[in-house]
Amino acid sequence: MRVLNDNLRNLFGKFQCEQSDVKISFTTFCRMRPKEFNLTQYISRNRCLCQKHQNMALLLKSVKAAGANVPLNPEDFIKRVQNNDINANEIMTGVKDDKVSYEQWKRVDCEDGKKRMKIVQHQVSRDELAAFFIKQTCEFQEHTQRIKEQYKAMSDLKHGLPPNHVIVQMDFAENFTCVSADEVQSAYWNQNSITLHPVVAYYKNDEGTLNHYSYIIVSDDLGHNSGSVFAFIQKLLLPQMREDIPNIKHIHHWTVSPSSQYRNKGTFQVVSDHMNLFAVSASWNYFESGHGKGPCDGLGGTAKRMADLAVRQNKCKIQDAKAIFEWGNSSQTSIKYLFVGSEFITEVRSDLEQKNIKSVSSVRHHENQSSECSINENYIVLLPRLSFW
Known part of the structure; x- marks a missing residue:
């Protein structure tokens, strides 16, 4: 299947200039277009490229x-x-x-x-x-x-995942915009947004088969930063994962690497003290910039598409974060919806700020390097098995 890169009127003009001895009408020219050639309206745009x-x-x-x-x-x-x-x-x-x-x-x-x-x-x-x-x-x-190397490391980790180890791959999805099936004009210009944070947790069962759980963390707080990430892990993610996957000993975090969300001093502080905070050790791995797309993108897109379809079918009214949380848990799907309110996230951000963790000098990217972590005088000296790419 091919797509024309110009409209038929312009193509007809070019045809007349190149084939002046052929006399056909514009209607006939359009009718003779091969079926395997689609019109310009089918040209797609590529987004979120590296x-x-x-x-x-x-x-x-x-x-x-x-x-x-x-x-x-x-x-x-x-x-x-x-x-x-x-x-x-x-x-x-x-x-x-x-x-x-x-x-x-x-x-x-x-x-x-x-x-x-x-x-x-x-x-x-x-x-x-x-x-x-x-x-x-x-x-x-x-x-x-x-x-x-990163994709190979992720694949090798899934194949050789030790018992009681969990791979947690997560990313912020594009905010969900609340709409109604029959909406008044003033509501159209004052639409409410909801934060969606998809998470996929991989683990191996007793037979050694790789399984996974899918989570969607819903929040009315629109700040996509380390405070939100810490609140998501602290409030619901780890408690819910311990209920679904008992006896967790180590968590392998895999995320994209924007400094505003995951790759910053707040996240480094959390992962360095992961054992004391959550009684489980952890490592944090970052994908190369522009290449962190994975199951979380599909999970977030599926959740938003299903929610929008339910609204258009008048099966529910989603006007705030709690509404989509309640709809998600009532729908017949394997995705588990978790809710974290803005009040709790604000408290977590305040706690992180009070720790007064100071930034280190420019952190260079290293390949396949990890180290033990120690914190001295509120400085993060080394990072615990933290992969830079």
Whole structure:
């Protein structure tokens, strides 16, 4: 199945210019369109892509347009470089122009004082582009290698998961927006949002078979930060998991790595004192930036789709966090819904702030490194089996 990249009226004009001796009407031209070619309305947009992958794709596109013989797919390009089919140092020999332009996704300052991601165009000399291209190629090769190592580590951990160990993979979903089947105008402009935090817990039963439990943590607090994460673990996640999976001895946390949510001093403090707080040891692993998609994304999307469908079918009215929590537990699904109120989350944030954990200097990324943890004078010195990528 293919999709046209232009509308039929423009394509008909091009056809008339190229085939002036063929006389057909626009209606006949549309009727003769092959069925396997869909219209432009079926063109999809890709969202939440990896910034490093997209920047490499934009760079390859610009280099190829300038005359270099390179594939447009970043993954194919790296494979050919690793197989010595392409010499990255000789690619720019095909570029003849002295000035070359390329585009990159970057965070730029806007007029309102905020920073936003935009595609920025650069115009540089051929030598400057060659140096930048070599640098990007090396960084992208390391990026793809870390991704492969992480996915392999997760797969190996699932296959060799020790008894009484649990893998907890979690992530914030996009907030659920409360709507009604028949909604008045003023309600449309004052819609309520709900925080959804999907969690998937993997464990092995007595027969050694890998099973899992699916949880959706619901909250009326919209702050996606370390205080929320700590509250979710402290209030309901670990108590509920102990009820579902008895005799837990160690938890392997796997999350994405935004500093506002999981990779920060608050989370480091929690995991460093995990045994004292929850009577169970833990390690925390981070996925490479832009590549943390997994079962939590599907779990969150399924929950929101089912809730929206129930509202449209007039089976329930979801107007706040408690309503979706009650609906979720009453629906016939294997997903377990847990509720954490904003009051408790506010208390947890306050407790974390009172600990006055000071930030360490810039934490560099390391591959496959872990260490014991100790806290001295409110400084986190080392992190307990905390994987940086």
